Amino acid sequence: xxxxxxxxxxxxxxxxMDGNGRWAQQRGLSRQEGHRKGVEALRQIVRDAGAEGIGxxxxxxxxxxxxxxxxxxxxxxxxxxxxxxxxxxxxLHSEGxxxxxxxxxxxxxxxICQLIDRAETLTADNTNMYLQIAFNYGAREEIAxxxxxxxxxxxxxxxxxxxxxxxxxxxxxxxxxxxxxxLIIRTSGEYRLSNFLLWQSAYTEFYFTDTLWPDFDREALxxxxxxxxxxxxxxxxxxxxxxxxx
Ligand code: IPE
Ligand code: MG
Numbered sequence: 001x002x003x004x005x006x007x008x009x010x011x012x013x014x015x016x017m018d019g020n021g022r023w024a025q026q027r028g029l030s031r032q033e034g035h036r037k038g039v040e041a042l043r044q045i046v047r048d049a050g051a052e053g054i055g056x057x058x059x060x061x062x063x064x065x066x067x068x069x070x071x072x073x074x075x076x077x078x079x080x081x082x083x084x085x086x087x088x089x090x091x092l093h094s095e096g097x098x099x100x101x102x103x104x105x106x107x108x109x110x111x112i113c114q115l116i117d118r119a120e121t122l123t124a125d126n127t128n129m130y131l132q133i134a135f136n137y138g139a140r141e142e143i144a145x146x147x148x149x150x151x152x153x154x155x156x157x158x159x160x161x162x163x164x165x166x167x168x169x170x171x172x173x174x175x176x177x178x179x180x181x182x183l184i185i186r187t188s189g190e191y192r193l194s195n196f197l198l199w200q201s202a203y204t205e206f207y208f209t210d211t212l213w214p215d216f217d218r219e220a221l222x223x224x225x226x227x228x229x230x231x232x233x234x235x236x237x238x239x240x241x242x243x244x245x246x
Contacts, residue, residue: 008229010182012056013049014204016196017042019188019212026212032076037214039080043088046131048218050095052225056130056178058102060196064138067107078112081135085115089122096128102174103137104145130178137174139198146172175200183228185221187213205231 017038024034042059049057062077069077085099092099099119108116149172153159159168170176180200184193189210193201207224209216234242 009053009225010205010228011054012058012179012181012183013054013224014058014060014181014184014197014201015045015216016060016184016186016190016194017213017216018186018190020214022188023212023214031073034214035077035080039084041214041216042084044218045216045221046092046097046129047095048221050097050129052218052221054129054225056132056181058132058134058175058181058197060134060137060194062103062135062137063195064104064136064141065195078109081133082112082115085119089119092119092131093123093126096126097123098126098130099123100130100132102132102134102142104141105136108136132175132178134196138195139193140195142174143169143199170199173199180204182233183207183224185209185224187211187216203233203235205233 020034020038021031022034023037024031027033042061045059046057061081066077067074089099101116101120105113105116146169150159150164150168151161154161154164175197180202181197181204183205184197184201185207186192187209189208191208197204205228207227209220209224211220232239
């Protein structure tokens with residue numbers, strides 16, 4: 001740990017947005033209300049993150065494992081993504097945000113796939129901020145898919161299997177070309193990664209807060225950024241070496 005350095009803003013923040021259900025339960029509301037509030041929090045945090053100078057924001061919105069929830073809740077979460085893109089795409093685009101959806105398309109409706117394509121194509125050239133929404137995403141699935149693609153290239157003779165490096169695998173990830181997350185935030189007092197960005201988080205700093213996702217606001221984001229600013233990241237080296245390598 002060192003002193004907080006106000007210049008030390010994480011370039012890439014990733015968030016496990018957890019606690020919508022508990023937020024609703026505490027208020028005697030339905031889980032759906034919690035998810036709806038969660039989308040409002042997301043909408044605001046995208047703006048706040050931009051204002052705080054965060055270039056890349058990745059949010060975990062629906063995991064491969066979330067298919068195991070009751071069908072009604074799954075359908076509601078699907079419709080929320082759909083409505084989020086429909087209602088916010090124009091604003092995101094006008095703010096110069098590049099939107100990407102990370103995850104498998106399998107199981108998603110044609111309508112959602114079309115919306116994802118529209119969002120990604122429309123915003124493809126934007127560079128003010130990069131927003132990744134992990135939806136139908138699982139890190140082990142991502143790694144398995146990457147391995148499978150490389151195996152096929154090796155079998156076809158276009159890749160030397162003995163020469164596969166971390167860099168080659170990295171480029172095959174859904175996040176290929178993006179910086180690794182500097183900071184992963186998880187809300188709602190859970191201390192686990194839940195199959196999120198396993199490959200990319202080798203040197204990520206972790207910040208856990210009891211705040212439930214619908215209550216996560218700019219102040220909460222600032223606390224996470226302050227926490228990050230005090231970290232001494234060494235990447236396996238000694239302090240001085242790591243700052244030279246920066
Ligand atoms: C996070 O809130 C949203 C998703 C995982 C889709 P939860 O729905 O997990 O909320 P809790 O954990 O039940 O409070
Ligand atoms: Mg949860």
